[in-house]
Amino acid sequence: MERKLVIAILGNQGSGKTTTWETLFGRKVHTGKNLRNIEIQGIKIPVFLINESALERKTKLEYILPEKDPEIVISSFLYHKEVIKNFDYFIKRNYNIYVQWLNPGYNDSNDKALFYNDGIINYLLGHGAVVSVKNAKNNPKYRVEEIKNYLLSYFLTKNNLNISLKL
Numbered sequence: 001m002e003r004k005l006v007i008a009i010l011g012n013q014g015s016g017k018t019t020t021w022e023t024l025f026g027r028k029v030h031t032g033k034n035l036r037n038i039e040i041q042g043i044k045i046p047v048f049l050i051n052e053s054a055l056e057r058k059t060k061l062e063y064i065l066p067e068k069d070p071e072i073v074i075s076s077f078l079y080h081k082e083v084i085k086n087f088d089y090f091i092k093r094n095y096n097i098y099v100q101w102l103n104p105g106y107n108d109s110n111d112k113a114l115f116y117n118d119g120i121i122n123y124l125l126g127h128g129a130v131v132s133v134k135n136a137k138n139n140p141k142y143r144v145e146e147i148k149n150y151l152l153s154y155f156l157t158k159n160n161l162n163i164s165l166k167l
Contacts, residue, residue: 005154006090007047007074007147008099010083010120013056015105016136017076021051023140024074024147035070040152047151050075054086061089069093071158072151079105084123097129098150100143102136 009017021029024038031051037044048070054061055078065073073095077083090097101121104111124131130150134143 002094004069004093004095005072005151006095006097007072007151008077008087008097009075009102010077010079010099011102011105011136012079012108014107015079015102016140017053017102018051019106019136019140020100020102020144020147021049021074021076023144025049031064033066038148038151040148043152043155045072045151045155046070047072047074049073052076053078053083055080055082061086069095072155074147074151079120081120083120087124087127087129091127096154097124097127098147099124099129099131100147101131101133103133104135104137106136108136 009020011017025036029036029049029051031049035046035048038047039045048065050061050064050073053076054064056076057064073090077086077099079101087097121131132143132146134146136143
């Protein structure tokens with residue numbers, strides 16, 4: 001079975017998840033019903049966006065995602081003990097997981113303990129996820145550049161493309 005990719009932004013409400021996606025796309029964005037392209041280094045990469053997390057919507061991922069699993073999903077995830085069920089959805093469908101945890105979030109008064117609260121980070125690492133912790137009080141362009149680099153590397157490798165990157 002071929003692997004797919006989910007790029008996740010994990011954070012509390014008001015942490016900066018939507019700001020991350022708006023910075024990535026260069027405009028205001030909402031969850032759609034179709035794939036959309038992100039252009040990186042002149043390469044158009046089709047992705048499916050979930051801007052507001054399933055937990056914040058009080059719904060299931062299967063009601064948001066299209067019937068056929070998209071190759072690349074970029075999604076917000078609410079930092080909540082129930083979020084493991086949302087990550088399980090992708091794990092069971094053979095997705096690689098890259099997570100940026102906004103800690104502290106933009107509106108958080110302090111950091112969360114890195115490996116204590118509800119076992120979310122331990123769970124993700126135990127399932128092979130790449131987890132990056134970002135301070136959302138900082139300029140979002142730096143965390144978005146990391147997402148672009150990861151996404152482009154995945155896409156080029158998966159599609160056996162060789163390009164000369166502009167540095």
